[in-house]
Amino acid sequence: xxxxxxxxxxxxxxxxxxxxxxxxxxxxxxxxxxxxxxxxxxxxxxxxxxxxxxxxxxxxxxxxxxxxxxxxxxxxxxxxxxxxxxxxxxxxxxxxxxxxxxxxxxxxxxxxxxxxxxxxxxxxxxxxxxxxxxxxxxxxxxxxxxxxxxxxxxxxxxxxxxxxxxxxxxxxxxxxxxxxxxxxxxxxxxxxxxxxxxxxxxxxxxxxxxxxxxxxxxxxxxxxxxxxxxxxxxxxxxxxxxxxxxxxxxxxxxxxxxxxxxxxxxxxxxxxxxxxxxxx
Amino acid sequence: xxxxxxxxxxxxxxxxxxxxxxxxxxxxxxxxxxxxxxxxxxxxxxxxxxxxxxxxxxxxxxxxxxxxxxxxxxxxxxxxxxxxxxxxxxxxxxxxxxxxxxxxxxxxxxxxxxxxxxxxxxxxxxxxxxxxxxxxxxxxxxxxxxxxxxxxxxxxxxxxxxxxxxxxxxxxxxxxxxxxxx
Numbered sequence: 057x058x059x060x061x062x063x064x065x066x067x068x069x070x071x072x073x074x075x076x077x078x079x080x081x082x083x084x085x086x087x088x089x090x091x092x093x094x095x096x097x098x099x100x101x102x103x104x105x106x107x108x109x110x111x112x113x114x115x116x117x118x119x120x121x122x123x124x125x126x127x128x129x130x131x132x133x134x135x136x137x138x139x140x141x142x143x144x145x146x147x148x149x150x151x152x153x154x155x156x157x158x159x160x161x162x163x164x165x166x167x168x169x170x171x172x173x174x175x176x177x178x179x180x181x182x183x184x185x186x187x188x189x190x191x192x193x194x195x196x197x198x199x200x201x202x203x204x205x206x207x208x209x210x211x212x213x214x215x216x217x218x219x220x221x222x223x224x225x226x227x228x229x230x231x232x233x234x235x236x237x238x239x240x241x242x243x244x245x246x247x248x249x250x251x252x253x254x255x256x257x258x259x260x261x262x263x264x265x266x267x268x269x270x271x272x273x274x275x276x277x278x279x280x281x282x283x284x285x286x287x288x289x290x291x292x293x294x295x296x297x298x299x300x301x302x303x304x305x306x307x308x309x310x311x312x313x314x315x316x317x318x319x320x321x322x323x324x325x326x327x328x329x330x331x332x333x334x335x336x
Numbered sequence: 337x338x339x340x341x342x343x344x345x346x347x348x349x350x351x352x353x354x355x356x357x358x359x360x361x362x363x364x365x366x367x368x369x370x371x372x373x374x375x376x377x378x379x380x381x382x383x384x385x386x387x388x389x390x391x392x393x394x395x396x397x398x399x400x401x402x403x404x405x406x407x408x409x410x411x412x413x414x415x416x417x418x419x420x421x422x423x424x425x426x427x428x429x430x431x432x433x434x435x436x437x438x439x440x441x442x443x444x445x446x447x448x449x450x451x452x453x454x455x456x457x458x459x460x461x462x463x464x465x466x467x468x469x470x471x472x473x474x475x476x477x478x479x480x481x482x483x484x485x486x487x488x489x490x491x492x493x494x495x496x497x498x499x500x501x502x503x504x505x506x507x508x509x510x511x512x513x514x515x516x517x518x
Contacts, residue, residue: 110462110466113466122411125401125411173371235509289517
């Protein structure tokens with residue numbers, strides 16, 4: 057058994073909140089540089105160049121990449137040989153978010169109640185997804201999620217007879233409807249299978265997956281490639297102002313499902329697809 | 337076509353603008369998003385005056401991140417304009433001439449743009465750090481309790497944005513896609 061104190065967790069979460077909102081991961085950064093050269097529209101190219109300038113200003117002057125510094129979404133893999141000392145793990149994560157967002161000059165975008173809508177003023181509570189895994193480490197991924205693109209995300213409960221063509225239509229429908237609202241070029245996270253809520257979680261996790269990691273199953277890999285091509289033929293382009301770069305990647309996760317169902321969730325993220333992982 | 341525009345935008349300036357024009361705005365604009373629009377709408381319903389001079393006003397749909405030391409404002413990119421669609425036609429009919437945001441609008445808003453000789457501009461979504469540098473000064477004018485959603489008066493210099501809906505009925509989001517669809 058290994059002991060991890062909540063103080064260590066809090067300080068790491070605080071740093072992760074600030075890091076994620078000022079620096080993109082290397083795979084995202086590289087992809088955004090690459091598409092400047094391949095974009096066919098002159099206006100689209102101009103916008104992609106602006107995004108490069110934006111990323112440079114963000115890291116040099118410590119101004120968040122986007123003013124929507126998101127709701128803090130966490131994927132936590134807790135090794136079952138870890139003992140957390142000093143308080144509740146969930147409380148520690150929220151305390152780290154509170155410190156990161158208040159001391160890091162990040163926007164507080166969370167309201168306590170969806171109808172009454174009073175701001176909590178510290179961006180808590182975070183959305184935390186736990187997995188218990190083997191081992192004695194604590195792996196934490198933070199993916200701050202902006203709502204311009206979150207609002208354009210969808211879940212389709214397809215029938216098994218709809219098959220892979222139904223899945224393709226669902227993905228294209230979601231991307232077309234999202235259009236300029238989701239701040240393209242976007243990253244498209246897709247979850248296929250599971251239950252209603254599992255599909256959405258698969259889609260959200262897919263957004264945090266590095267572009268360098270490809271699915272093991274052949275049809276899933278092929279579907280990712282085919283959908284990226286199809287999406288980039290829609291003409292939406294950077295900023296939705298026309299062009300050949302509508303999506304940077306389509307990341308698909310799959311899971312077992314019921315004999316009667318084919319859930320498909322599409323979680324869209326803008327070009328500020330932020331995620332940071334630390335292992336304690 | 338690239339254009340430098342000094343705010344406020346009048347009907348005459350609006351008539352010269354066409355979808356696809358890349359504009360650099362200079363001067364005063366107001367910042368308001370969801371909660372501020374709701375309050376302005378409620379004020380009008382109660383027969384009260386608006387907290388900002390609406391005639392020829394430019395409203396930027398934005399909620400900034402907090403400013404660091406020595407900076408007028410934090411990250412300051414546009415938010416999705418469609419959430420203001422419910423309120424925009426009324427404000428345009430009262431004299432507002434420019435909306436700056438991102439994303440599609442309803443037919444009601446686009447009709448109000450034409451009817452009132454106004455303009456809808458898109459700023460680049462997700463370019464909050466870059467756009468922050470175009471804001472020279474910022475002050476909260478009302479609804480301070482709304483935090484990031486308070487109404488601000490900002491002074492901008494060479495603020496880049498693109499005409500996406502003009503008073504001639506043009507809609508760049510629809511036109512541009514046709515050109516690049518395969």
